[in-house]
Amino acid sequence: MVDVAIIGGTGLNSLKTLTITHREMVQTPYGAPSGPAVHGEVGGREVVFMARHGSGHTIPPHKVNYRANIWALRSLGVRKVISVTAVGGISAQMTPGRLAFPDQIIDYTWSRDNTYFEENLESVTHIDFTYPYCQELRESLITAAQDAGIDAAQGGTYGATQGPRLETSAEIVRMERDGCDLVGMTGMPEAALARELDLCYATCAVIANWAAGKGDGVITMEDIDRHLKTGMDQVRSLLEHILKVI
Numbered sequence: 001m002v003d004v005a006i007i008g009g010t011g012l013n014s015l016k017t018l019t020i021t022h023r024e025m026v027q028t029p030y031g032a033p034s035g036p037a038v039h040g041e042v043g044g045r046e047v048v049f050m051a052r053h054g055s056g057h058t059i060p061p062h063k064v065n066y067r068a069n070i071w072a073l074r075s076l077g078v079r080k081v082i083s084v085t086a087v088g089g090i091s092a093q094m095t096p097g098r099l100a101f102p103d104q105i106i107d108y109t110w111s112r113d114n115t116y117f118e119e120n121l122e123s124v125t126h127i128d129f130t131y132p133y134c135q136e137l138r139e140s141l142i143t144a145a146q147d148a149g150i151d152a153a154q155g156g157t158y159g160a161t162q163g164p165r166l167e168t169s170a171e172i173v174r175m176e177r178d179g180c181d182l183v184g185m186t187g188m189p190e191a192a193l194a195r196e197l198d199l200c201y202a203t204c205a206v207i208a209n210w211a212a213g214k215g216d217g218v219i220t221m222e223d224i225d226r227h228l229k230t231g232m233d234q235v236r237s238l239l240e241h242i243l244k245v246i
């Protein structure tokens with residue numbers, strides 16, 4: 001049974017280093033996931049890959065069926081999930097092109113299906129979410145980055161926004177005041193759903209741009225694409241390293 005999954009975000013719709021064995025469309029009580037679970041091997045290690053925004057990158061952040069995606073991976077036997085996600089950098093050390101492994105979350109999203117615990121309950125359930133990411137997996141990411149010679153930020157608070165638009169500069173000032181170091185649109189409810197299903201979940205954030213108002217002028221797609229490309233090359237190398245040790 002496969003026990004490690006990679007959820008790929010913007011810039012990582014497929015995994016070049018993955019030797020694909022088969023694709024599997026998993027049905028869930030919450031509807032269809034973003035696409036097939038792509039089974040394969042990276043460096044001899046069995047792994048399953050799912051493209052969060054669909055293989056053609058057509059599902060926007062607020063329309064992703066996070067419940068179906070996480071449920072599908074769990075039903076395949078997955079215990080560890082590495083989520084790869086594009087973000088904007090808010091604090092000074094979060095420079096575009098760099099990777100970051102956040103350790104905290106502030107959730108600004110709304111109106112997303114954000115729990116499995118809402119119907120047919122025997123009792124109301126509140127998961128502990130004090131430390132939203134799996135520390136063991138975060139440490140493996142940190143070590144793998146060091147082994148691969150990748151300069152990555154070893155912590156930080158991820159602010160999850162609703163999207164699909166980018167933020168205003170005033171929103172980023174508020175988020176910075178709140179303590180956010182990074183801003184992205186897909187970190188929640190994905191992390192909380194993973195915790196509800198008792199999965200070990202950690203995020204590798206790829207800093208694609210300075211958050212609104214933090215760089216010069218407006219944010220362009222060309223800038224984002226350029227930094228994502230640099231970042232994703234590092235992600236591929238990081239994944240090869242981490243899959244050897246987890």
Ligand code: HPA
Nearest residue numbers: 086087088183184185211
């Ligand atoms: N804001 C929100 N999500 C993002 C950004 C951003 O600046 N860049 C990449 N994903």
